[in-house]
Amino acid sequence: MSRTAIATLALIGLGLLSGCATSKDELMPTNGVTMQELWEQGSSEQSGSASTDSTGQQAIEAARGSLRRPITAGDMVDERTRYTREAANEIHSQFSRLPNPDLVIYIYPHLAGDQSVPVPGYSTVFPLYQKPQYAMPGEGARPPGRTR
Structure with a gap:
C-alpha cells in the first residue's frame, strides 16, 4: 500500500471514531424534566380539558384504574404458565425419548496386558444405544413388548 492510501485510511478511521465521542446529553437533552413530571403534566392537561366532559373524565379514570390494578402472586403464576414456552416442555412434548435398555455383561476372568496380569471376573452395565x-x-x- 502506498503512503497516501494509508493516510487516507487513517483519516477515515479518525473521522469515524470522532463520531463516537458525542455524549448522550448532547444527542437527547432532557431539559431537567423527569418522567414523573411529564406524567403529571399530561394528567393535569387532560383533566383540565376534560373537566367539562364528565364521561370523558370517567373513561380516563377507568382506563388508568385498569392499568394501575395490583397483580397478585397467583395472577403472575397463571400468566407465566399460559404464555411462557419452556424448552424442557417443548422437547418432552414433541420429541419423547425412546427407551434405552441397560445391558448387563459378565466379563470372565482373564489375563491382560504384556505381563499377563490376572483380572478377576466382573459384571458391568452399559446402555444399548x-x-x-x-x-x-x-x-x-x-x-416394551407392545406392538400395534
Missing part, C-alpha cells in the same frame, strides 16, 4: 434416541413428532414411544 450409545446416544439417547428420540421419537419423531407425532410418534409415541411404545412400551
Whole structure:
C-alpha cells in the first residue's frame, strides 16, 4: 500500500471514531424534566380539558384504574404458565425419548496386558444405544413388548 492510501485510511478511521465521542446529553437533552413530571403534566392537561366532559373524565379514570390494578402472586403464576414456552416442555412434548435398555455383561476372568496380569471376573452395565434416541413428532414411544 502506498503512503497516501494509508493516510487516507487513517483519516477515515479518525473521522469515524470522532463520531463516537458525542455524549448522550448532547444527542437527547432532557431539559431537567423527569418522567414523573411529564406524567403529571399530561394528567393535569387532560383533566383540565376534560373537566367539562364528565364521561370523558370517567373513561380516563377507568382506563388508568385498569392499568394501575395490583397483580397478585397467583395472577403472575397463571400468566407465566399460559404464555411462557419452556424448552424442557417443548422437547418432552414433541420429541419423547425412546427407551434405552441397560445391558448387563459378565466379563470372565482373564489375563491382560504384556505381563499377563490376572483380572478377576466382573459384571458391568452399559446402555444399548450409545446416544439417547428420540421419537419423531407425532410418534409415541411404545412400551416394551407392545406392538400395534
